[in-house]
Amino acid sequence: MEFETVIGLEVHIQLSTKTKIFSGASAAFGADPNENIDPLTFGLPGTLPVLNRQVAVSAIKLGLALNCEIRRFNQFARKHYFYPDLPKGYQISQYEEPICEHGRLVIRLDDEIERVVGITRIHMEEDAGKNIHDARTKSSLIDLNRAGVPLLEVVSEPDIRSAAEAASYLKTLRQIARYLEISDGNMEEGSLRCDANISLRPTGQLKFGTRTEVKNINSFKFVERALNYEIARQLSILKGGGQVIQETRLFDSTSGTTHPMRSKEESADYRYFPDPDLPPLIVEESWVEKVRSKMPKLPEELRQMLIEDLGLTPYDASVLTAEKENVDFFLECYQVSKNAKAASNWITSELFGLLNKDERGIADSPISARNLGELLTRIDGGEISGKMAKEVFEEAFKTGQSPSDIIQAKGLKQISDESELLPIIEQILETSPNQLAEYFSGKEKLRDYFVGQVMKATKGSADPKKLNLLLDKELGRRKDG
Ligand code: ADP
Numbered sequence: 001m002e003f004e005t006v007i008g009l010e011v012h013i014q015l016s017t018k019t020k021i022f023s024g025a026s027a028a029f030g031a032d033p034n035e036n037i038d039p040l041t042f043g044l045p046g047t048l049p050v051l052n053r054q055v056a057v058s059a060i061k062l063g064l065a066l067n068c069e070i071r072r073f074n075q076f077a078r079k080h081y082f083y084p085d086l087p088k089g090y091q092i093s094q095y096e097e098p099i100c101e102h103g104r105l106v107i108r109l110d111d112e113i114e115r116v117v118g119i120t121r122i123h124m125e126e127d128a129g130k131n132i133h134d135a136r137t138k139s140s141l142i143d144l145n146r147a148g149v150p151l152l153e154v155v156s157e158p159d160i161r162s163a164a165e166a167a168s169y170l171k172t173l174r175q176i177a178r179y180l181e182i183s184d185g186n187m188e189e190g191s192l193r194c195d196a197n198i199s200l201r202p203t204g205q206l207k208f209g210t211r212t213e214v215k216n217i218n219s220f221k222f223v224e225r226a227l228n229y230e231i232a233r234q235l236s237i238l239k240g241g242g243q244v245i246q247e248t249r250l251f252d253s254t255s256g257t258t259h260p261m262r263s264k265e266e267s268a269d270y271r272y273f274p275d276p277d278l279p280p281l282i283v284e285e286s287w288v289e290k291v292r293s294k295m296p297k298l299p300e301e302l303r304q305m306l307i308e309d310l311g312l313t314p315y316d317a318s319v320l321t322a323e324k325e326n327v328d329f330f331l332e333c334y335q336v337s338k339n340a341k342a343a344s345n346w347i348t349s350e351l352f353g354l355l356n357k358d359e360r361g362i363a364d365s366p367i368s369a370r371n372l373g374e375l376l377t378r379i380d381g382g383e384i385s386g387k388m389a390k391e392v393f394e395e396a397f398k399t400g401q402s403p404s405d406i407i408q409a410k411g412l413k414q415i416s417d418e419s420e421l422l423p424i425i426e427q428i429l430e431t432s433p434n435q436l437a438e439y440f441s442g443k444e445k446l447r448d449y450f451v452g453q454v455m456k457a458t459k460g461s462a463d464p465k466k467l468n469l470l471l472d473k474e475l476g477r478r479k480d481g
């Protein structure tokens with residue numbers, strides 16, 4: 001019997017707001033333990049939560065980007081559980097009245113195959129703190145810096161059919177969150193956390209099989225590995241005639257396996273109820289429209305534009321739109337040079353090559369987009385050769401000088417003027433009578449020799465196109481004459 005994989009993801013996106021979701025304490029990452037706390041973070045009596053407006057704005061932005069309905073009536077709910085990193089004894093989340101519902105996200109496999117994944121809901125909630133178990137002192141420590149940091153939880157429909165699709169979904173979601181500048185999407189620092197629900201069913205069967213939930217997938221590297229392991233585990237159970245037990249499992253990145261953590265809790269266990277400390281949040285249509293009017297262009301739209309309007313390949317378009325800074329850089333460069341293909345090539349190979357070597361991002365590029373555009377304009381105008389441009393580019397990258405200054409300082413100029421180039425060609429041919437004779441007797445390879453001699457005489461600055469043209473004309477003339 002063949003089985004089909006069914007996956008639904010619950011992704012937590014940590015928002016990069018200055019302050020926490022319900023208090024003025026800092027939400028910054030990386031502070032010393034318990035530095036970013038206040039009475040509310042501790043859940044002390046007499047404190048009251050107040051919603052950080054920026055959290056709702058971020059949720060609306062993401063909702064619009066994922067084609068969701070933005071719900072007008074919003075309610076926060078208390079989700080109860082006991083854990084030392086949760087001093088209040090409940091987490092403030094949204095339950096029956098989330099801010100966004102019924103969306104969809106287009107994902108891609110290998111730049112070609114397109115798949116649509118339904119978005120069930122997006123809701124706002126607070127993060128919990130962290131327990132740190134210290135083996136040396138045999139004690140457990142609690143750091144509440146993260147308690148109250150805002151999260152958006154994005155729940156997908158069970159529309160994902162493979163580990164590769166799940167990885168693509170996660171990447172696309174991260175890309176959008178970064179374009180919207182609502183989160184840095186850094187998985188290693190926990191800004192993006194993914195719980196994966198996985199089940200298998202006999203191919204052709206409509207009813208879903210029993211699922212497990214895999215937690216603790218905390219690096220992009222591990223997404224596919226964790227899921228493929230769990231798929232294989234369930235497959236071997238089902239093929240052996242057994243039954244998958246509904247449970248929550250933890251991924252262990254060292255062994256690459258998953259193991260049981262707890263039996264699956266039911267939502268009734270959490271005793272959800274509307275938080276009486278927070279009034280309902282009403283999202284007026286005018287607010288949504290205001291947010292919509294400030295939305296940046298999204299990666300998918302830009303990608304289409306690069307392919308359809310500017311003629312780039314789907315691959316190049318994907319590389320350039322992977323990060324907002326990259327496509328912004330490209331578009332600015334293109335604005336100047338008007339040569340999309342050249343801008344794309346120079347950015348994805350030359351610039352990224354040097355940046356990667358230095359482990360730098362494009363934001364720290366020593367060459368500005370405008371300056372690169374100018375350099376490309378000079379190549380297209382025949383002023384300098386591609387080879388010269390590469391040298392100029394490398395020097396500009398090293399020194400931070402503008403390419404124009406380097407070209408001027410070095411007196412670089414391509415010789416493309418017939419009146420300048422032709423005498424040099426003539427002179428080379430005059431002084432190589434033997435080679436010329438051999439050439440005319442059929443040794444055509446000697447043409448390269450003449451080209452090389454002219455290049456040598458001009459220190460590489462002859463315009464290759466013009467040189468070839470003039471050389472052929474001159475050789476033809478001598479043959480006939
Ligand atoms: P819970 O209340 O346990 O979080 P939800 O109904 O909210 O459960 O679903 C959580 C996630 O599990 C969603 O992303 C959903 O698409 C996914 N899911 C639900 N049923 C299945 C299934 N049988 N196989 C795989 N994923 C599933």
Ligand code: MG
Pocket residue numbers: 010
């Ligand atoms: Mg859930």
